[in-house]
Amino acid sequence: MNIAILASVFFTVFFVILAAAGGKKEDDLMSRLDLSQQKDSSKPKLQLSKVIIGGLTSRISALKYSWLVKYRDDVRQKLNQAGNPAELTPDGFITLVLVSIIGMILLEVLFLKKINIVAFGIFGIMGYFLPNASLKNMITKRHHSILRELPNILDLLTLSMEAGIDFNAAVNKVISKSEKSPLTDELRLMQQGLRLGQSRKESMTEMSKRVSLDALTSVISAIIQADNLGASLGPVLRVQSEQMRIERFQLAEKLAHQAPVKMLFPLMFFIFPSIVIMLFGPLALKFMGGVFGGVF
Structure with a gap:
């Protein structure tokens, strides 16, 4: 019951x-x-x-x-x-x-x-961390998607502005021509803020706070600074795009250097013991058969 x-x-x-x-x-x-x-x-x-x-x-x-x-x-x-x-x-x-x-x-x-009070505590903690871990995983995946797409979006913005289109029109063009993604969603929200009367600085600052990604914050800060100084945004976007690609390449090198260290644990505790058993297992069985054969 x-x-x-x-x-x-x-x-x-x-x-x-x-x-x-x-x-x-x-x-x-x-x-x-x-x-x-x-x-x-x-x-x-x-x-x-x-x-x-x-x-x-x-x-x-x-x-x-x-x-x-x-x-x-x-x-x-x-x-x-x-x-x-x-x-x-x-x-x-x-x-x-x-x-x-x-x-x-x-x-x-x-x-x-x-x-069981102890089990209550353990399962309760698991119940707390499951939604939070899922949310953190979604944030990580979204940040990775934005990092992958950001250099290409910056290149498209640079080409559009060098062709004579202003920044807002270039952003609209990129949104319309690109596939739906986290970065284009954020750009769309930024454009909605502009249509509601926000300045470019305010809408881009809100996007930076929403995403909370260092690479995107750096790009937005550079655009805002160039806008305040009256400089052309095309060269600024091109420099930021090249810098993003360099940082992505450096990150790939860093992850490649960390791979041997991460592989050490499974090698030592899972692969090496299996190799030892395959190589020396038959010899050990023959030795034990020779030593204890007469006894049994």
Whole structure:
């Protein structure tokens, strides 16, 4: 009976996590086909999940502890760095973390079938770190994507400006001709800020704060400085593009030099023992057969 109750609670938490992670995204196939019956059948579950998530989020939003306000600001910055694909608010992400902690604790009870304070702590910590680790992984992937694409975007901007197009028109041209990517998304947000009345400096500074990537911040600082001095942006962008390629090449060399050190552990503990067993195992068996053959 207790297992059934815990299982029902766990699956409720599971559906809540799915609803929170799904955000406002719609499935492409569902948007093309007329599947009203399937939508109606799943509507009660989604409404229940939204009610639970909304209730928890509203309660968390009402809390004004200083440590929670600081954590909320940190989460907001990380969500911006990750591009916030699920369109979560900081309080929504905190709710997701809380649900993850509860779900992991319920998993511990289901598997161990007993209450253990130490196991509670371990699974609770795992539940806390899972959403945060996933968010950090998204930030890392997004930063790598921006670093890979930044030199090419700078080259396109340089060519456009050298052809006589101003900076804003060059950015619009690059956005329209390039495939959708994290960097083009940020450029699109920057252009939206300009259309809303922000200056170029303000919109680019906001983009730098959103992404929080040193390489992009350096490029933006150079553009703002050249703009303040009235210098041409074309040569500045070309220099920044060349510098980015040099830094990327240096990073590749650094990672190549670190590879032997990273391979040392698996070589010593996994590959070398296997080689020793293959080479000396038959000799050892023959030796043991010769020494103990007469005994057995």
